Amino acid sequence: MEVKAVEFVRKAHEALHNPRLQEALRRTEAKFVQGRREALRHLEDPDAVRRHATAIRDTVLRQLDAWLIHFERQAQARGATVHWAEDGREVARILTDIARRHGVRKAVKSKSMVSEEVGLNAALEAAGVQVVETDLGEYILQLAEEPPSHIVAPVLHKTRDEIADLFARHHGRPRKTDTAALTREAREFLRPHFLSADMGISGANFLVAETGSVLIVTNEGNGRLATTLPRVHVAITGIEKVVPTLEDAATLLRLLPRSATGQDITNYVSLLTGTKQAGDADGPEHFHIILLDNGRSRLLGSELEPILRCIRCGACMNHCPVYQSVGGHAYGWVYPGPMGSILTPLLAGLERATPLPNASTLCGRCAEVCPVNIPLADLLRELRHVQQVRGLRPRLETLSLRLWRALVLRPRLYHAVMGMAAWLLTRLAGARGRLCRLPGAAGWFAHRDLPAPAGETFLAAWARRRGKP
Amino acid sequence: MRVGLFVTCIANLMRPAVGFAALRLLQAAGCEVVVPPGQTCCGQPAYNSGDFETGRKIACKWAQDFAGCDYVVVPSGSCAGMIRVHYPRLFAESDMQGEAVRQLAARTWELTAFLVEVAGLSQPPGWYQGKITYHDSCSGLRELMVKTAPRTLLARMPGLVLEEMDGCETCCGFGGTFAVKFGEISSHLADNKCAAIHATGAQAVVAGDLGCLLHIEGRLRRLGDTTTQVLHVAEVLAGRQGEVAWK
Numbered sequence: 001m002e003v004k005a006v007e008f009v010r011k012a013h014e015a016l017h018n019p020r021l022q023e024a025l026r027r028t029e030a031k032f033v034q035g036r037r038e039a040l041r042h043l044e045d046p047d048a049v050r051r052h053a054t055a056i057r058d059t060v061l062r063q064l065d066a067w068l069i070h071f072e073r074q075a076q077a078r079g080a081t082v083h084w085a086e087d088g089r090e091v092a093r094i095l096t097d098i099a100r101r102h103g104v105r106k107a108v109k110s111k112s113m114v115s116e117e118v119g120l121n122a123a124l125e126a127a128g129v130q131v132v133e134t135d136l137g138e139y140i141l142q143l144a145e146e147p148p149s150h151i152v153a154p155v156l157h158k159t160r161d162e163i164a165d166l167f168a169r170h171h172g173r174p175r176k177t178d179t180a181a182l183t184r185e186a187r188e189f190l191r192p193h194f195l196s197a198d199m200g201i202s203g204a205n206f207l208v209a210e211t212g213s214v215l216i217v218t219n220e221g222n223g224r225l226a227t228t229l230p231r232v233h234v235a236i237t238g239i240e241k242v243v244p245t246l247e248d249a250a251t252l253l254r255l256l257p258r259s260a261t262g263q264d265i266t267n268y269v270s271l272l273t274g275t276k277q278a279g280d281a282d283g284p285e286h287f288h289i290i291l292l293d294n295g296r297s298r299l300l301g302s303e304l305e306p307i308l309r310c311i312r313c314g315a316c317m318n319h320c321p322v323y324q325s326v327g328g329h330a331y332g333w334v335y336p337g338p339m340g341s342i343l344t345p346l347l348a349g350l351e352r353a354t355p356l357p358n359a360s361t362l363c364g365r366c367a368e369v370c371p372v373n374i375p376l377a378d379l380l381r382e383l384r385h386v387q388q389v390r391g392l393r394p395r396l397e398t399l400s401l402r403l404w405r406a407l408v409l410r411p412r413l414y415h416a417v418m419g420m421a422a423w424l425l426t427r428l429a430g431a432r433g434r435l436c437r438l439p440g441a442a443g444w445f446a447h448r449d450l451p452a453p454a455g456e457t458f459l460a461a462w463a464r465r466r467g468k469p
Numbered sequence: 470m471r472v473g474l475f476v477t478c479i480a481n482l483m484r485p486a487v488g489f490a491a492l493r494l495l496q497a498a499g500c501e502v503v504v505p506p507g508q509t510c511c512g513q514p515a516y517n518s519g520d521f522e523t524g525r526k527i528a529c530k531w532a533q534d535f536a537g538c539d540y541v542v543v544p545s546g547s548c549a550g551m552i553r554v555h556y557p558r559l560f561a562e563s564d565m566q567g568e569a570v571r572q573l574a575a576r577t578w579e580l581t582a583f584l585v586e587v588a589g590l591s592q593p594p595g596w597y598q599g600k601i602t603y604h605d606s607c608s609g610l611r612e613l614m615v616k617t618a619p620r621t622l623l624a625r626m627p628g629l630v631l632e633e634m635d636g637c638e639t640c641c642g643f644g645g646t647f648a649v650k651f652g653e654i655s656s657h658l659a660d661n662k663c664a665a666i667h668a669t670g671a672q673a674v675v676a677g678d679l680g681c682l683l684h685i686e687g688r689l690r691r692l693g694d695t696t697t698q699v700l701h702v703a704e705v706l707a708g709r710q711g712e713v714a715w716k
Binding site: 009012013016321322325326358359360361362363364365367368381382383384385386387388389393397401404405407408409411414415418421422434436443444446447448449450451453454456457458459461462463 | 476478480481482483484485486487488489504506507508509510512514515516517518519520521523526527530607608611612638639640642643644645646647648649650651652653654655656657658659683684686687688690691699
């Protein structure tokens, strides 16, 4: 997926003026925010579970290499092949190799964020493999040729009417608007693909080191079809997804659906362990697991390491006032919202995502709801620090900060300037009591007035009252 | 009890009444209040922009300004949060300077929390007749857990009715420099806030942070609302006599 994060302001502008998107965002916010609150109430001590989950993730990250090797051994012992990919290009190479070796002409996919991250569909199609997305949301987006706008609800930005039009155009059947009928139609079109595909591709919510299993959480049955029917299965995921034991995975599963969609449990939790054995009714004959680094290992031991705890639930974006206003496409890459504003610069490059670390009011609501206590606002600030150090901020901003710093550290000068500013602003405001414009302050006055100050600063008035100069 | 009053730069420049109101409230609670004349800004603009070095310099200056105070009280959740939560983080090594900052930061309070939890102010001196609604500013709420203190104090004012708005804990969109860098998103969030305020039918919106208040007031006025009062909680609790006191 192409990185378009530098266009954040323009895309946000478009999103704010898209009434259908605004309506969709309002609906989703109501649903996810209330849903999460309700579902967490069903846990006896949700904060204790969150602390436990955080500890599990941190345990893994402290010795990620060892846990990954443990996972690899267990997976191999059960007949899976584990591949290690440095970046997206390696994933594409490994995957096209597997496809070529097994004579694959068609692949059915169940959702994988990593495959979006590395632009896998394009690579596969270039290698002559037809790719069919089978999650309902991803299928709709494939027809519409659009990227996802949310990591859990990728098609959140589309209305049912738009989907009805899309299906009528692509399926050549009478247009339906009923959700159940639309879903049935998609199912009818997807079923033959499952049966004729040579390869199934999935992501992984967790990798269980204890058993070498790939754990997948879905609400649609397609995940099971895509991972069991084709003779070759490939799971592609980031290296940070490993957890030590099944018990640990169970703890995280108590939080993942609750934080994501407000469900106590999801419809399907699939544990994919090894290849089809003699006597097994189904399962792939060949099971490949591709572990992608793509910059993740660089974060280990750094100030930014906590972002690797992320279990991709989307709670931070559901609760972020900025995401709620502009939706996912404005962020310009596969990961939107607060976690995306951290992951995109880190994985795709800070230069390609300069606005994102700043596109937050640092209100802290994201960290408040994060099931694994990632201090998202602090990490955003840390990235702003990296931008400062690397000189990636606009000159004017740097200059004004320097000027302001010079004042703050020189109290006499500072108070003289503040005194003048108070006097001047009051004069400019006049009898109206507020200012409506000011040269050089368009950023504020394009959208707001400014209440007039009182004409004298507090410290000057205080000094005067106490009879001092 | 020697209490240093840190007025915050926005209050100092834009609304001195907030400083006087805070002063009056602290005095009403029986504190000896000192106002260090050389105080400037807590350094948030630099810190939140990622300039940690400037943040450190300003933190040291601040600790010198307020040395000798038993407590430092700030009529702003975000400035108090900056000092109490973020200053200590700026000094990883335990050098002398960092230690001085850390110790004073731990004794720094947001105004309403201080009045309730430390000074035990039983009756605010102010007087207010009518319906207000309260906006929980993000930093005070999430960094310092200031939620009940302002409501406790407001509830002790006889003529005042508090009508909670929808999403009182949702960001108003100010966010410091965010308001200028992402003006369109910022004002979109302010519009949601204005609608929530209007839906309560309150005659005033009250908060503990002047940054949010200037942003909300600026947007209300730009949208043509010239009547809804926009007040700092200290002004309400002190009865706005603070404003008159210094004129």
